[in-house]
Amino acid sequence: MKRFRNPPAAQEIERRLLLIAASFVFLLALALTLSPAARERSWDTDYRLSQWAGFGLWLLVFGATHIFIRRRLPDADPYLLPLAALLTGWGLMTIWRLEIWFGVRQALWLTVSGGILILGLWLPSELRFLRRYKYILLTGGLLLTALTLVFGTNPLGNGPRLWLGCCGLYFQPSEPLKLLLVAYLAAYMAGRMPLSRRLLPILAPTAFVTGLALLLLLVQRDLGTASIFLFLYTVILYVASGRKRLLGISLAGVLVTGLAGYFLFDVVRLRVDAWINPWLDPTGRSYQIVQSLLAIANGGIGGRGPGLGSPGLVPVSISDFAFAAIAEETGLVGTLGLLTALGFLLCRGMCIALRASDRFRRLLAVGLTSYLGVQAILIIGGNLRLLPLTGVTLPFVSYGGSSMLTSFLALLLLLLISSQPEDEPAPLPRLQPYLLIAGLLGLGLLSAGLINGYWAVVRGPDLLTRTDNARRSISDIYVYRGALLDRSGSPITLTIGRPGDYQRAYLYPDLSPISGYTHPVYGQAGLEASLDRYLRGVQGNPASRIWWDHLLYGQPPPGLDVRLSIDLVLQERADTMLGNHRGAIVMLNAQTGEILVMASHPTYDPALLDDQAMALHQDNSAPLVNRAVQGQYPVGAALLPFQHATGANLPLSEVDEITLYSTLGFYDSPVLRLQVTAPSLPGEDLRLSPLQMALAAAALSSDGIRPAPRLAMAVRTPQQGWVILPALSEPVQALQAENSEATAQQFLVGGEPFWQWTAMAPLDGEKVTWSLAGTFSAWQGTPLAVVVLLEEPNPGLATHLAQALLEATLQPR
């Protein structure tokens, strides 16, 4: 005889599983306590402690329930209670972490529900009263629900008015109505056995009652509950009759009502549109679903850790989006465990149904299991964009007193049904409906798991870079963002404060059209945007470090400082001289292409964005635009020096002109770590940005070679110190060396070591003034080129600005 170990008795299984569930919830509470330390990366912090009260209450409720169940129903299923305990504890901690006061209320509801469960253990396990008073119970439930049409309120203020209550105590009658409907249908079907061959006599009374309930819910716009009703009705009818045709009829009914709802109700259309294409309106109608997907993506595989995610960013994360909150903090690993636990619960429910000793209790158990299953799948699917979003709760997990109570009542009934030690199971005419329902529910959970993996792993990295992912600006508060420094190391923009309180300080606001800003609401601009990966630390740091910090904190490592080629002394001089004139100045090293000065006026102060953003956007003088690289100005006669430098006879033929302009790079955007506007095309009216003009002017000052522009010079990495950022393009021999020298000589300013040319060009009835200048080739010092552009006819000022700037650079004090 083969030896085998006796499995533990039911009591022992339940006790041990409850102990493991308790250690899980204990660890969860402990993790929440320590999470501030991990977030601020220091042990010296304010620890979260309040959730321990919730843990204590949870322990008390389930401990007591366990003892009473074993005393009263020793043969009841030992898996149901631990599973419910696990889900409830998980949900309670999640709610507590999101909103302490809702956590407290949930804990109180848990106590009430647990108490009712314990009292309910003394109900007779045949549940005859449910059969006998089915009409009274259901009518009572319907009346209560109907009352919400008149007296309905919403505890959150606005939204569907589905609750009854006052004085801070609210109750949603449509929640227990689901149980009453299941009990009614099970009792009715069990009383009509064997069912007659024709469907009509069975359908008529139940369809009337169910239709009444559906109508009520439709009037209330409680569409989630309405679809659950329809599903439960179909399931019980199908299981009782075994007619597959019913499934088809029901499916057609759902499609028809769905289509009708789509065209009749705004709510339905809104939800369905947001489901089919959420990316069209991510800040408006599909805000919730997009934020939910972002939370799930942020969770990834391992999750950010309890208390370390930002699930609060998803609206109503405590009830409708509890699953997304759990997905963010425990990741795919956690949600797969959650789905498995739910699947286990449904499995036990179906087993209890099959073992039930009469038809009523069997149908009741199937109905209750389907209720728990379909509601979980509906809301999880909604969170994952697997199904359109419906505002139902996740049983046991989500916040909501009525939902908690209803889940506990379902648990109670299942426990009672499972506790029939000596009775034989009732005969089972057809197994197929049970297998089909169980299969459908299992399939729902499985697809939820798969789609969860898709969002978290496949699409995750992509989603997280979206600008409406507020987690980026949250990590800016906790993680140092690199500074922008000028060529001698003086800070232009830097981060001040300590972890948890980092702020961006803009020390030189006049440069802001170039250096840009980073703002939680308005996003990023200028160098802050184009150098974001270095400043944020996700580029330039070792990959292992980035991975480790993401794993530990869900944040990038401290950002890297970037040194620019800008010379703040010269920049300040240029900004002072340009003053209130609209225009731009670019001065660069003609040989290396390092940009020493880049001014664009008018400017703005990024520190005042909070108040002025709208005004800045609508300002006609476009202070947000970097005129030096994004401005496109007509050239007029400004190109005369370059035409001279071709050595050909003037005026140039059109073909020669296009050849010249393309070698000077006028048809290409300068490649720079800045956002640059698209260049003019050959043949159309030529327009140039000051930077393009400056690069061409540099060719005249450096033997005809047009340098590659450089703005970001080096980045300070933790390992290797300053690492040079190479230029993004190559220098080009744009003009012949002797021709360019001859041209420089021709435009030489008397008594000065540089050439200059000033010209005006018409623009929309106004005129712009260009002034180009540069050292000539024989100059022994640093070769320089400067371009001044004024959005006004003012050759005198333009000439003066260019000269003054060159002189200041060539003869430093």
Add this chain to the structure above:
Amino acid sequence: MSGPAFLVLRVLLTVSLYVFLGWAFFMLWQDIHQQGTLLSLRKVPPLSLLIQREAMPPQIRHFTQAEITIGRDPTCECPIKDDTVSARHARLNYHHGQWWLEDLGSTNGTDLNSERMTTPTVVISHDEIACGKATLTVMLAGDVLLPPTQKMPKLEKKK
């Protein structure tokens, strides 16, 4: 240091979740294993048939399997070479703690204690089965039956 310490905590948390699920599945598996073992240990009470035919000496055959087909066909568990017996004439079946007799649509029909069989019927010791002109007397061995229930006895109650 808080980060790595917290990571350890997160790993423990996940482990406890899966320990819960794993243990629940293990318990379920043990339950199935136990039920399966008990079912496999459950003995079919041996059944003997005293076979009497015209002009032949009586013959006793012993059976331990749960299904016995009676018929002329040699593949039957209890073959009877008699022209009045159909190829697959009747079947004895053990389930629900009883031996059941069932006619398999035979040409000459099956009689139980001289009454024509129409539905499967429970047989006990000394029942006489008539298949055509052959008579089979049922003899059940001893009282080794388990109580007639599908539910397995709870082991803890035996302690």
